[in-house]
Amino acid sequence: MxxxxxxxxxxFKYGDDEVERxxxxxxxxxxxxxxxxxxxxSLTVQSTWVTSDLRPSRQQEQWLNAILIKS
Known part of the structure; x- marks a missing residue:
């Protein structure tokens, strides 16, 4: 809570789909x-930013990061 x-x-991985692996x-x-x-x-977005994956073989993959605030 x-x-x-x-x-x-x-x-989340950056994108607009679901993937099954x-x-x-x-x-x-x-x-x-x-x-x-x-x-x-009751959650609102305070901020978002996109980062690249740090793993050498996956640097092209991006991540959506967010800080959410509960009202």
Whole structure:
């Protein structure tokens, strides 16, 4: 449980689809889809930023990072 005005960090592979690997489903999000997912919740986006994957073989992959605030 997150207290009111509490901050929550999350990250998702940057994209607009779902991917299944090894019988696991991964949800990729961009800024628009993140805002859609949060509709109807008590969470709002405080900030977002995109970073590159740090693993040498995956530097072309990007991540959406976000700080969410509970109202």
């Amino acid at each position: 997150l207290k009111s005005d509490g901050a929550f960090y999350c990250s 090894d019988q696991r489903t991964f949800t990729n999000l961009n800024e628009f889809l993140l805002s859609q997912v949060l509709q109807g919740t």
